[in-house]
Amino acid sequence: MIVPVYRTLECLARCVQSITGQTYKNLEIILVDDGSPDDCPALCDDWAQRDDRIRVLHKENGGLVSAWTAGVSMSTGDYLCFVDSDDWIDACMVEKMLDFSSDCGKEIICGNYVQEERNRSIEIYQAMGRAFIRGAACRSGFTENFWGRKNVRSQCPAA
Numbered sequence: 001m002i003v004p005v006y007r008t009l010e011c012l013a014r015c016v017q018s019i020t021g022q023t024y025k026n027l028e029i030i031l032v033d034d035g036s037p038d039d040c041p042a043l044c045d046d047w048a049q050r051d052d053r054i055r056v057l058h059k060e061n062g063g064l065v066s067a068w069t070a071g072v073s074m075s076t077g078d079y080l081c082f083v084d085s086d087d088w089i090d091a092c093m094v095e096k097m098l099d100f101s102s103d104c105g106k107e108i109i110c111g112n113y114v115q116e117e118r119n120r121s122i123e124i125y126q127a128m129g130r131a132f133i134r135g136a137a138c139r140s141g142f143t144e145n146f147w148g149r150k151n152v153r154s155q156c157p158a159a
Helices: 008-019 040-050 064-074 091-104 135-139 140-145
Strands: 002-005 028-031 056-058 111-116 121-124
Touching: 002 008, 002 040, 002 064, 008 028, 008 040, 028 040, 028 064, 040 056, 056 064
Parallel strands: 002 028, 028 056
Antiparallel strands: 111 121
16 A cells, blocks of 8 residues: 555544555555655654554655655555545455456456545546556456446445
């Protein structure tokens, strides 16, 4: 998990808790402090002291892509997953995505998301132009799953 962190003090705890609370426990969690001017850097360090799966990279502000790239460079895992620090994820998201990945043999797995507003939640279905699908992912039939021929929902079962 690569989490770029910049000015998200109010949301960061919920984000990190949703990652550390995953049903799939074998995670590498990289918090990339992108030069946040608030207390986020200290909070990241605190999380790393409490959970040995978490590593923190402090860097000068370079923007989201710079933080993603720095996190990827630091990563040692077999898979990459990106979560924004102002978001949170379902407790079974990683497990479900890994299960789907092993079942379908695809290199890229994308998920839908829910946009929460004051009085409602809106499920957003991902759409990606064909220009963004490259290389082995395109050749391996990724588009068959992506374009809706298989509808995969990754909601956690009710507890």
